[in-house]
Amino acid sequence: MDEPLHQRIAADLRRRIAGNDLPIGAALPSESQLCEQWGASRAPVRQALAALRAEGLIGGGQGKPPVVRSTAVSQPFETFLSFSRWARELGRTPGQRTLEIARRAASPETAGALSLPEGDPVVELLRLRLLDGVPVMVERTTFVWPVGRLLFDHDCDSGSIFAFLTAQGVDLARARHVIDAVGADPVDADLLDIPPGTALLRERRHTTSAAGEPIEYSDDRYRPDVVSFTIENSQQARPALLRTRGQVS
Amino acid sequence: MDEPLHQRIAADLRRRIAGNDLPIGAALPSESQLCEQWGASRAPVRQALAALRAEGLIGGGQGKPPVVRSTAVSQPFETFLSFSRWARELGRTPGQRTLEIARRAASPETAGALSLPEGDPVVELLRLRLLDGVPVMVERTTFVWPVGRLLFDHDCDSGSIFAFLTAQGVDLARARHVIDAVGADPVDADLLDIPPGTALLRERRHTTSAAGEPIEYSDDRYRPDVVSFTIENSQQARPALLRTRGQVS
Incomplete structure (x- = not known):
């Protein structure tokens, strides 16, 4: 639990995507919803979303809500x-x-x-x-x-x-x-x-x-x-x- | 069987590597041996080896005999x-x-x-x-x-x-x-x-x-x-x- 907040948010979203709770094509919760859920400001939420985008798990952005593109990245x-x-x-x-x-x-x-x-x-x-x-x-x-x-x-x-x-x-x-x-x-x-x-x-x-x-x-x-x-x-x-x-x- | 010779040689070596007939670390047959086996000139043999090298299946070269580095590339x-x-x-x-x-x-x-x-x-x-x-x-x-x-x-x-x-x-x-x-x-x-x-x-x-x-x-x-x-x-x-x-x- 010493993990920075943005890492914890990203890890939670990865788990939900991998577990098919958020299947391919599903829209992620909005930034505001994530902020509310985590009691967080925009910065860590955006950082978490950027990490998932970099991993190819989500697409969208530029005003559009992020959408699940892939449900898995390889385990290390x-x-x-x-x-x-x-x-x-x-x-x-x-x-x-x-x-x-x-x-x-x-x-x-x-x-x-x-x-x-x-x-x-x-x-x-x-x-x-x-x-x-x-x-x-x-x-x-x-x-x-x-x-x-x-x-x-x-x-x-x-x-x-x-x-x-x-x-x-x-x-x-x-x-x-x-x-x-x-x-x-x-x-x-x-x-x-x-x-x-x-x-x-x-x-x-x-x-x-x-x-x-x-x-x-x-x-x-x-x-x-x-x-x-x-x-x-x-x-x-x-x-x-x-x-x-x-x-x- | 319309495949060019260098492709047939490469395909045969890929099969032998994937089938563990040539495991990781094994030396490939020499260029001369491959030429003899296939009744081929150096050119197609070298082309086949270059293809496997590009796929990361073999290493070596520069005078050293090629060695199996990886036994598999993903099937398409x-x-x-x-x-x-x-x-x-x-x-x-x-x-x-x-x-x-x-x-x-x-x-x-x-x-x-x-x-x-x-x-x-x-x-x-x-x-x-x-x-x-x-x-x-x-x-x-x-x-x-x-x-x-x-x-x-x-x-x-x-x-x-x-x-x-x-x-x-x-x-x-x-x-x-x-x-x-x-x-x-x-x-x-x-x-x-x-x-x-x-x-x-x-x-x-x-x-x-x-x-x-x-x-x-x-x-x-x-x-x-x-x-x-x-x-x-x-x-x-x-x-x-x-x-x-x-x-x-």
């Missing part, structure tokens, strides 16, 4: 990668329960995913991730040894591994996410408290340094009623990516 | 939207079997998705989509009436509705795709010839005109062993989106 790389950061930006409480952290010899599959010789040491982590205390995702991550070994000195229940590794100087710079669906296996079913075979949203992620050196490979399985991925694209604009709250139909 | 909007076009660009044969096309009054859910008053007429289409003759996706699309009515004069089994509507002047310009997972319902199970409850990859899509007017809402359910979505993002570059061949682990 860190937000898309880090479950903890994503949850906090939603105003939710992230949690985790580490079930296992192990040094193992790379299996053929892991060796392929991390471009390592089979049998090289890797660090495998199995964590259950929670949102406001509710189990929502099973995370199976394999790290290359020079990075994974750092985790033996870290309390993986204390929060974001992404933040910890970044602070240690690990260059998590690019990621490739393959998204599909998979039936819950017995471990998933037990941890997420759902029947085996329940459809889960799966994200398989390869994360590398800027130079392309493999750092981690993860198989993350989400309860699809809680988490979805949203992509917005168009003929012109650059695509937007978001990890989103699930929308059960 | 049309390719991401149109199943037929996507299949053809993969070198596969798209197919479809129209099970139902109906004029109906908009249900509360449809009315919400298309921003229409409940009870307004809409056109609902149920199609099974095939890849090389194999059923891979169940498509349930609802069109606003002024667009959907065009389909009663069209053979929906003849191919791409996207291409047909575009040729009719319909402005399909933006799309929002919400991706999650869902268990096969009895209709899905029957059409895809899988057990009920099997995990399917679901894409729910809102497509609008450039101005944001709703045109269609679709619920597409894919066999995840055949189709997945791939997202590539990084600290710097714009994200890339691809509909991809499924990768069963």
